[in-house]
Amino acid sequence: MHNFTYHSPTKVIFGQGTVPKIVPELQKAGISRVLLLTGGKSVFASGLYDTIVTLFREAGISFETVSGVQPNPRLSKVREAVEAAGKSRAQAVVPVGGGSVFDSSKAIAAAVGSGHDVWDIITRKHAITGALPIFGILTLSGTSSEINDTAVINNTDTNDKMPVAHPLLYPAVSIVDPSLQYTVPLQQVRYGGFDTIVHVLESYLAGNDTAGVITEHSEAYVRAVMRCLNALPEKLNDYATRSELTFCATYAFSGWCGLGRASRGDFATHRIGHALSALYDMPHAVTLSVIIPNWMEYVLGKGLNRDVFARFAVTVLGVPETAADPAAAGIDALRAFIHSLDMPSRLRDVDITAKDIPALAENAARTLPFGSVIPMDLATITAVLERSL
Numbered sequence: 001m002h003n004f005t006y007h008s009p010t011k012v013i014f015g016q017g018t019v020p021k022i023v024p025e026l027q028k029a030g031i032s033r034v035l036l037l038t039g040g041k042s043v044f045a046s047g048l049y050d051t052i053v054t055l056f057r058e059a060g061i062s063f064e065t066v067s068g069v070q071p072n073p074r075l076s077k078v079r080e081a082v083e084a085a086g087k088s089r090a091q092a093v094v095p096v097g098g099g100s101v102f103d104s105s106k107a108i109a110a111a112v113g114s115g116h117d118v119w120d121i122i123t124r125k126h127a128i129t130g131a132l133p134i135f136g137i138l139t140l141s142g143t144s145s146e147i148n149d150t151a152v153i154n155n156t157d158t159n160d161k162m163p164v165a166h167p168l169l170y171p172a173v174s175i176v177d178p179s180l181q182y183t184v185p186l187q188q189v190r191y192g193g194f195d196t197i198v199h200v201l202e203s204y205l206a207g208n209d210t211a212g213v214i215t216e217h218s219e220a221y222v223r224a225v226m227r228c229l230n231a232l233p234e235k236l237n238d239y240a241t242r243s244e245l246t247f248c249a250t251y252a253f254s255g256w257c258g259l260g261r262a263s264r265g266d267f268a269t270h271r272i273g274h275a276l277s278a279l280y281d282m283p284h285a286v287t288l289s290v291i292i293p294n295w296m297e298y299v300l301g302k303g304l305n306r307d308v309f310a311r312f313a314v315t316v317l318g319v320p321e322t323a324a325d326p327a328a329a330g331i332d333a334l335r336a337f338i339h340s341l342d343m344p345s346r347l348r349d350v351d352i353t354a355k356d357i358p359a360l361a362e363n364a365a366r367t368l369p370f371g372s373v374i375p376m377d378l379a380t381i382t383a384v385l386e387r388s389l
């Protein structure tokens with residue numbers, strides 16, 4: 001095993017009926033004024049917003065609400081919320097939503113705590129020197145934003161979707177109640193599940209160079225998520241299925257699957273995917289499904305990671321060990337699984353053609369360096385995109 005440091009300071013409060021626990025957590029931290037951050041509609045339609053507002057009023061916690069965070073969260077909304085947090089002298093940010101709301105809350109927390117423009121922080125012009133604490137309530141699983149130190153924000157003026165990560169951005173507390181997700185549409189549940197799988201694969205497929213327990217643990221995650229997704233739509237409102245999916249989503253990208261490896265993960269699929277979101281406002285999980293099988297083919301074509309891909313095919317995807325080329329058969333099986341989720345596995349499925357590739361590649365190259373199996377540059381990004389057509 002390679003050396004590692006693992007630090008996961010977020011207190012996760014998991015399970016049905018746990019929303020009210022946010023109040024004592026805020027009180028213990030001496031917080032009485034918060035910025036409440038939400039998405040567009042679901043939190044109001046489900047009644048969750050009213051529940052939280054009632055809890056806060058009863059507990060004497062004052063709040064300023066900023067709503068309307070969109071998927072592929074916009075920098076402009078983050079700036080609006082930074083201003084609101086400053087005016088109301090918020091002591092903490094309370095995101096209520098999915099990855100986009102949590103990611104926005106991290107950017108807000110960093111900008112307020114560091115006293116700099118948020119885009120200057122994301123583009124590393126200014127360091128993160130402080131951050132408001134985050135006490136969140138998750139309504140949609142997939143990203144692990146509720147337990148990690150990362151945020152990804154869209155600047156629609158420059159067409160950049162940029163990640164930022166810092167130890168001060170781990171949420172202090174995340175309430176993860178799977179039953180809040182019963183209102184999530186089937187396709188969105190599938191997106192969250194597929195994002196979870198790719199978070200594991202970014203580490204697992206990068207190389208089999210850690211302890212067996214980490215490798216087997218990673219395989220168990222992917223198998224579990226596939227089993228739960230295959231049980232949908234029948235089990236859409238089944239707590240056992242939804243809580244297992246939620247659990248996997250939270251811990252898949254907590255850093256655990258990358259432990260003991262030479263590289264924490266490859267992440268070329270994610271970074272190229274962010275370019276697709278930046279230029280086409282594509283849902284995050286779809287950006288992954290149109291890249292990862294093709295990235296695998298590209299890697300295999302270079303004669304790399306055949307043993308890792310073959311193991312994945314046999315132990316996770318059910319490809320017979322005796323298959324002529326298990327690694328290649330595994331990619332076909334992954335593609336078939338993607339299609340079974342009603343998701344695309346090629347750029348042409350989402351109307352992207354060869355003429356679009358130069359702009360996409362240039363956009364993805366803005367976030368270099370990335371890629372550990374094949375360290376990426378403009379030429380290799382272009383080649384992966386061409387393979388994905």
Ligand code: NZQ
Pocket residue numbers: 038039040041042043069070071072073097098099100101103139140141142143144145148150151152180181182183184185188192195253270284
């Ligand atoms: O705005 P509302 O009406 O709430 O609708 C949202 C949104 O349209 C809806 N939704 C959320 N909770 C719901 C619900 N609908 C019904 N019932 C509920 N309980 O779901 C839609 C998508 O929400 P969003 O937050 O955008 O989805 P997700 O959680 O997949 O987050 C995606 C974002 O996270 C980033 C992605 O790039 C993308 O921008 N990621 C963040 C990561 C991280 N912080 O570590 C890692 C990931 O790889 C990813 O990059």
Ligand code: ZN
Pocket residue numbers: 143195198199270284
């Ligand atoms: Zn992801």
